[in-house]
Amino acid sequence: MISDVFIKRPVTAIVVSIVLVLLGGLSLRSLPISQYPDISPPVVQISGSYTGADALTVEQTVLTPIETQVNGTPGMAYLSSNATSDGRISSNVTFEIGTNVDIATLDVQNRVSVAQPQLPDEVKRLGLTVKKRNPTILMVVALYSPKKSHNVKFLDNYTNIYIRDALLRVKGVGDVQSLGQDFSMRVWLKPDRLAQLGLSATDVTTALQEQNVQVAAGAIGSAPQTNAQAFEYSLFVNGRLSTVPEFENIIVRTKPQDGSIVYL
Numbered sequence: 001m002i003s004d005v006f007i008k009r010p011v012t013a014i015v016v017s018i019v020l021v022l023l024g025g026l027s028l029r030s031l032p033i034s035q036y037p038d039i040s041p042p043v044v045q046i047s048g049s050y051t052g053a054d055a056l057t058v059e060q061t062v063l064t065p066i067e068t069q070v071n072g073t074p075g076m077a078y079l080s081s082n083a084t085s086d087g088r089i090s091s092n093v094t095f096e097i098g099t100n101v102d103i104a105t106l107d108v109q110n111r112v113s114v115a116q117p118q119l120p121d122e123v124k125r126l127g128l129t130v131k132k133r134n135p136t137i138l139m140v141v142a143l144y145s146p147k148k149s150h151n152v153k154f155l156d157n158y159t160n161i162y163i164r165d166a167l168l169r170v171k172g173v174g175d176v177q178s179l180g181q182d183f184s185m186r187v188w189l190k191p192d193r194l195a196q197l198g199l200s201a202t203d204v205t206t207a208l209q210e211q212n213v214q215v216a217a218g219a220i221g222s223a224p225q226t227n228a229q230a231f232e233y234s235l236f237v238n239g240r241l242s243t244v245p246e247f248e249n250i251i252v253r254t255k256p257q258d259g260s261i262v263y264l
Helices: 004-007 009-027 055-070 103-117 121-128 154-167 191-199 201-210 244-248
Strands: 043-049 074-084 090-097 130-133 250-255 260-263
Touching: 043 103, 043 121, 055 090, 055 103, 055 191, 090 103, 103 130, 130 260, 201 250
Parallel strands: none
Antiparallel strands: 043 090, 043 130, 074 090, 250 260
C-alpha cells in the first residue's frame, strides 16, 4: 500500500529521499562512532623489586600478601603473578571487558596500600608501582650503534634518559617498557673474608646506605645569623657515589681500641 503512494507520486518520493539524506548528514557528526572498539580486557600491572631475594622468597613475602588483598577487586576476571630470581615482581590484574580502567587502577592501588605494612622493609623503601597498561604490544624498537662506537651500557642509559621519555609524550602511547638497565654499582662480597673480619652482609648494606646518600648540607650565613653577615653561601657536599674508588673507600667498620679501619 505504501509503495503505491510513492510510485504514483514520484515528486513526494524524491522529497522524502532528500530529507532523509539531509537528516543523515546532520546527525553524522553527533552520533558516537567507534572505529576500533576495545576488544581486549583492561589490565592493571603491579611491579616492584626485592633486592637480593630469590624467586621463592619474593613469592612468599611479597606476592602472597599482595594477591590476598587484590583478589576480589570489583570487576576482576583473573590475576597472574611472576617472580624472577633477581628479585623483580610483576602482577597483572585482568578485568572484564567494559570495566573503567581508571577506577580499576584506583581500586588496585588502594588494596596494595593495605598490603604494604606486611611487606619487607626493602620493598617498602623501593616502592611498588601500580599502573594501567594495554597487554597488546604495538611496536618493538631495537637501538644499536651501526659503527659500534657505543657499547650496550651507553645505549641502555641513553634509551632510559632520552628515548623512553620522548615516546611517552607521543599522543596515544599508553606505556613504554624499556629493557635497558640503568647505570648501577654491583658489589660482590667474599664470604670467607667477611667471616675472618667478623662481618656480615648486613653490615656492608648498612654502611652503603649510610655513606651513599644525597643530603642537604645547608648554608653559611643564613638565619638566625646577625645582620652583620653580608653574604650567604650554599654548601654542596659529595653525596651519591658514582665511581669504583669512591665505593672502595666506604668504611664498613672501625675499632677505636687499635685504630683499625675496614674499607669496602
